[in-house]
Amino acid sequence: MIDFSIEIETLRAAGAVDDASAARLSAHQRREVFSVHPELRITSWLGVMLVVTGAGILVSENIDRIGPVTLAAAIGIASAACYGYTAWRRRPGPSAFLEDFVLLLGALLLSVDLGYIESQFHVLDQGWPRHFLIAAVVHGLGAYFFDSRALLSLSLAALAAWLGVEQRFQTLFESSMETSVRAMTAAVVVLIWRFADRRRRTSRSFEPVFEHFAANLALFGALSLTFEGGTRVVGAILTIAFATAVIAHGFRRRTESFVIYGYVYGVIAADVLMVELIDVDVLVALYLIVSTIAAIVGLFLLHLRFRRTP
Amino acid sequence: MTLRREVPEIAAHLVTPWRENGPVLSLVFFALTCVGLCAAYGFFQLIALPGGLMTGVLAIALAEWLIQRHRFFGTGVESALWIGGLFALIFALPGEGKPEAILLFAAASAIAGARMLNPWFGALSVTFAIAYLIAKNWESAAVMTSVAIALCALAALSRTWKRPSVEQFFSLLLITAPITGAVVAFDLHWSALHLVFAAACFVMGVRLRHHAPLLAGIVGLALAAIDAHEILRNGVEWYLIIGGAALFAVSAYLSRHLHGKTIGIVAVPAELTPYDEALQIGATIAIAPPAPSPGETPRDGGSFGGAGATGDF
Numbered sequence: 001m002i003d004f005s006i007e008i009e010t011l012r013a014a015g016a017v018d019d020a021s022a023a024r025l026s027a028h029q030r031r032e033v034f035s036v037h038p039e040l041r042i043t044s045w046l047g048v049m050l051v052v053t054g055a056g057i058l059v060s061e062n063i064d065r066i067g068p069v070t071l072a073a074a075i076g077i078a079s080a081a082c083y084g085y086t087a088w089r090r091r092p093g094p095s096a097f098l099e100d101f102v103l104l105l106g107a108l109l110l111s112v113d114l115g116y117i118e119s120q121f122h123v124l125d126q127g128w129p130r131h132f133l134i135a136a137v138v139h140g141l142g143a144y145f146f147d148s149r150a151l152l153s154l155s156l157a158a159l160a161a162w163l164g165v166e167q168r169f170q171t172l173f174e175s176s177m178e179t180s181v182r183a184m185t186a187a188v189v190v191l192i193w194r195f196a197d198r199r200r201r202t203s204r205s206f207e208p209v210f211e212h213f214a215a216n217l218a219l220f221g222a223l224s225l226t227f228e229g230g231t232r233v234v235g236a237i238l239t240i241a242f243a244t245a246v247i248a249h250g251f252r253r254r255t256e257s258f259v260i261y262g263y264v265y266g267v268i269a270a271d272v273l274m275v276e277l278i279d280v281d282v283l284v285a286l287y288l289i290v291s292t293i294a295a296i297v298g299l300f301l302l303h304l305r306f307r308r309t310p
Numbered sequence: 311m312t313l314r315r316e317v318p319e320i321a322a323h324l325v326t327p328w329r330e331n332g333p334v335l336s337l338v339f340f341a342l343t344c345v346g347l348c349a350a351y352g353f354f355q356l357i358a359l360p361g362g363l364m365t366g367v368l369a370i371a372l373a374e375w376l377i378q379r380h381r382f383f384g385t386g387v388e389s390a391l392w393i394g395g396l397f398a399l400i401f402a403l404p405g406e407g408k409p410e411a412i413l414l415f416a417a418a419s420a421i422a423g424a425r426m427l428n429p430w431f432g433a434l435s436v437t438f439a440i441a442y443l444i445a446k447n448w449e450s451a452a453v454m455t456s457v458a459i460a461l462c463a464l465a466a467l468s469r470t471w472k473r474p475s476v477e478q479f480f481s482l483l484l485i486t487a488p489i490t491g492a493v494v495a496f497d498l499h500w501s502a503l504h505l506v507f508a509a510a511c512f513v514m515g516v517r518l519r520h521h522a523p524l525l526a527g528i529v530g531l532a533l534a535a536i537d538a539h540e541i542l543r544n545g546v547e548w549y550l551i552i553g554g555a556a557l558f559a560v561s562a563y564l565s566r567h568l569h570g571k572t573i574g575i576v577a578v579p580a581e582l583t584p585y586d587e588a589l590q591i592g593a594t595i596a597i598a599p600p601a602p603s604p605g606e607t608p609r610d611g612g613s614f615g616g617a618g619a620t621g622d623f
Contacts (some may be wrong), residue, residue, distance in 0.1 A: 001520060034574070035580035040564060044558055044562075060442060104594065248484055257334065
């Protein structure tokens with residue numbers, strides 16, 4: 001085990017750390033206070049995921065034995081019970097994380113139930129993708145009622161799914177112009193929602209979730225255009241333009257993650273375009289060496305500038 | 311955990327000439343450097359020069375120049391150059407695809423790990439060593455060796471270490487080694503071994519008050535449960551639901567039990583990484599299971615699911 005007790009004592013003796021802070025830090029080093037909160041969170045999350053996975057298998061493999069109405073009702077009741085329990089027990093404080101996980105369980109069960117009901121009873125018929133919209137609305141309302149970022153993320157993911165943005169990595173390479181437009185439309189919708197949220201709520205807790213979703217949807221949409229032969233140039237220009245905006249936003253918000261992934265998306269778009277234009281193996285390899293060195297130096301300079309920006 | 315995160319009050323008083331980055335930025339630099347190394351390897355091969363040898367020598371020389379002259383240590387660039395350089399040198403060797411080549415990668419990872427004080431490379435080295443046993447079809451030996459290595463790491467964690475990288479190395483080893491060993495040999499008769507391992511980890515975790523053994527205990531339990539999957543081939547859904555509910559109940563009980571405690575083992579909010587919430591949300595969206603199977607979807611096909619499920623229509 002690592003132990004900085006001697007260093008703390010040296011700093012205390014030199015007057016760099018006051019007695020109270022030194023005592024607190026030393027107690028921490030001696031593990032007089034040890035929080036198992038991370039382990040409890042991981043265990044709770046695993047529990048929720050196992051239950052939801054089990055429920056997913058249950059609905060797909062036990063229709064004949066249990067019957068669709070019973071199954072849909074049982075999952076619906078379980079979901080409602082989770083929401084009800086959270087509404088009853090929820091209070092601000094350190095132990096609220098348990099209620100957060102019950103809420104998450106309820107929301108995921110609701111998603112499973114909505115999909116199951118639609119697949120069995122064809123309630124929306126040809127308009128079946130609208131069950132994603134229903135999920136988005138319900139999770140969105142839940143997010144505001146319970147002030148939950150996890151539910152907001154589920155809502156935004158469902159919204160993107162309704163707009164036709166698939167949640168698979170391969171989409172980047174297999175998608176069409178239509179998918180790219182859908183992703184960028186989803187980004188715009190998320191941004192509009194973010195502005196509405198900003199006007200109506202005093203709390204800013206949802207802003208990072210909106211911004212990360214919008215940035216990634218827009219960059220993803222533009223980058224997938226770059227992988228298409230006919231739209232490569234437009235896609236690369238759009239990706240670099242969006243990446244520049246995201247980096248600038250990262251500087252304004254003092255959030256380096258925007259800067260980093262904006263930069264990475266931009267580098268990928270530039271490289272894909274240039275590799276296509278060069279089209280000679282040796283020159284492509286040489287270009288990639290030079291461009292990677294340039295990208296590394298560029299990121300170092302950007303990082304340095306970010307750290308120096310007040 | 312680094313000194314900066316572990317005790318920021320001390321770190322504020324330490325001024326070192328070394329350049330280092332946070333984990334995310336280091337990972338990006340690492341990936342970019344790997345791309346550059348692959349391009350260099352390809353370039354030398356295309357102009358009929360020995361790609362592995364040239365790339366390896368140049369990469370290691372560049373890494374040392376960056377370390378010695380520019381004080382790079384923990385930026386991600388020099389680590390990628392060192393391990394990538396050594397791997398490139400291995401690729402330069404004439405090979406017949408024998409499993410023993412894996413041991414070369416294990417040695418390369420160990421050398422790079424020792425030079426860069428990088429715990430991930432150290433753990434990767436052990437992973438390669440266990441992978442060698444698996445490649446030789448010594449699956450039982452792989453499982454037993456991996457658990458033995460993890461138990462050695464557990465014992466090592468009970469000692470006081472001065473270097474954070476050594477502590478991180480043993481912590482990583484404790485968690486990753488059993489997974490590597492078990493990955494190809496999930497079998498009912500290993501369930502007891504993984505249960506014993508989990509129990510040892512939980513006991514030591516509580517005694518040492520250390521996160522790594524507790525996390526390794528959770529991993530051990532998960533491995534034991536997966537080992538036992540054969541006896542639950544029918545009704546796996548109930549197994550998952552009951553197991554999940556039990557995990558949640560244990561967590562709820564401990565949380566309530568520790569509520570209000572201010573000394574000893576407590577449950578006050580604490581984070582393992584600065585990205586805990588983002589990781590949790592991302593993982594939830596990524597693995598939230600689809601509800602019905604694609605065959606049961608309506609009319610024109612597509613796969614269903616909840617928020618975050620696929621929307622391929």
